[in-house]
Amino acid sequence: MTSNEQQKQQTALIVGASRGLGCALAEEYLKRGWQVIATVRGSTHTPLHDLQASAGDRLEIERLDIDVPSDIKALRQRLEGRSIDVLFVNAGISIEPDKTAAEMDTEGFLRMMVTNALSPMRVIEALDTLVAPGGVIAAMSSGLGSVANNQDGGWEGYRASKAALNTLMRSYAARQPVPTRTLLLIAPGWVRTDMGGDAAPLDISDSIPRVVDVVTSQTGCSGLQYLNRLGETVPW
Numbered sequence: 001m002t003s004n005e006q007q008k009q010q011t012a013l014i015v016g017a018s019r020g021l022g023c024a025l026a027e028e029y030l031k032r033g034w035q036v037i038a039t040v041r042g043s044t045h046t047p048l049h050d051l052q053a054s055a056g057d058r059l060e061i062e063r064l065d066i067d068v069p070s071d072i073k074a075l076r077q078r079l080e081g082r083s084i085d086v087l088f089v090n091a092g093i094s095i096e097p098d099k100t101a102a103e104m105d106t107e108g109f110l111r112m113m114v115t116n117a118l119s120p121m122r123v124i125e126a127l128d129t130l131v132a133p134g135g136v137i138a139a140m141s142s143g144l145g146s147v148a149n150n151q152d153g154g155w156e157g158y159r160a161s162k163a164a165l166n167t168l169m170r171s172y173a174a175r176q177p178v179p180t181r182t183l184l185l186i187a188p189g190w191v192r193t194d195m196g197g198d199a200a201p202l203d204i205s206d207s208i209p210r211v212v213d214v215v216t217s218q219t220g221c222s223g224l225q226y227l228n229r230l231g232e233t234v235p236w
């Protein structure tokens with residue numbers, strides 16, 4: 001723990017933390033001595049719950065389905081009066097990644113657009129006043145969200161949804177009258193999770209500690225950046 005953290009307990013709110021990268025984010029912040037509020041959408045036991053044995057009171061598990069506006073409102077009310085240093089919206093889905101836009105099921109496409117682009121922004125808009133001045137608001141984007149880097153196609157609907165997230169975040173950033181918080185879109189790399197699959201080159205441990213390092217190193221910088229796990233700018 002750094003001397004700053006010894007002076008003031010820092011709090012991270014990780015949205016979509018039941019498993020995969022979100023659960024690893026919660027675990028990483030706990031390892032670094034932070035208070036962690038982390039959300040799951042179901043009522044079943046998840047890998048996040050396994051962290052509670054060692055984390056005790058430093059891990060608070062909240063319920064939130066980001067696609068349900070009343071859930072977002074209820075979480076905002078429950079967190080009234082709390083001060084968040086890092087809000088990290090990680091939840092996301094991938095549906096029919098192998099299909100082209102023309103082949104894709106309309107409902108699946110819409111679900112990705114809602115869960116990956118619209119709902120994260122609703123969460124950020126609802127919770128941003130809880131984020132301390134000088135704090136960080138991050139959303140889990142993807143390298144696939146880069147329009148400029150899309151030379152080889154694939155994951156067409158998912159790519160579109162992450163590009164939409166990036167665009168909505170830019171609009172949000174443009175609306176901040178005086179930017180007091182760091183805004184980040186993070187590309188974690190292609191990682192072995194339920195979504196990333198077994199062929200992904202990176203283990204979670206190759207990605208998430210570096211992602212947290214990037215968030216830490218960017219804290220205090222104003223304006224919106226789209227960064228990979230190495231802290232490098234991803235072309236929009």
Ligand SMILES: NC(=O)c1ccc[n+]([C@@H]2O[C@H](COP(=O)([O-])OP(=O)(O)OC[C@H]3O[C@@H](n4cnc5c(N)ncnc54)[C@H](OP(=O)(O)O)[C@@H]3O)[C@@H](O)[C@H]2O)c1
Pocket residue numbers: 015016017018019020021022040041042064065066067090091092093115140141142143187188189190191192193194195196197200
């Ligand atoms: N893995 C990769 O290679 C990779 C690369 C780039 C970006 N990403 C992004 O990183 C994030 C995490 O991916 P992952 O690989 O860890 O995927 P994952 O293993 O499939 O986990 C997805 C997480 O999102 C949650 N979630 C989905 N829909 C939700 C909703 N409506 N409300 C609340 N939570 C919801 C899931 O909760 P449940 O357990 O309830 O389903 C789960 O915790 C996603 O945004 C993904 O797009 C991943």
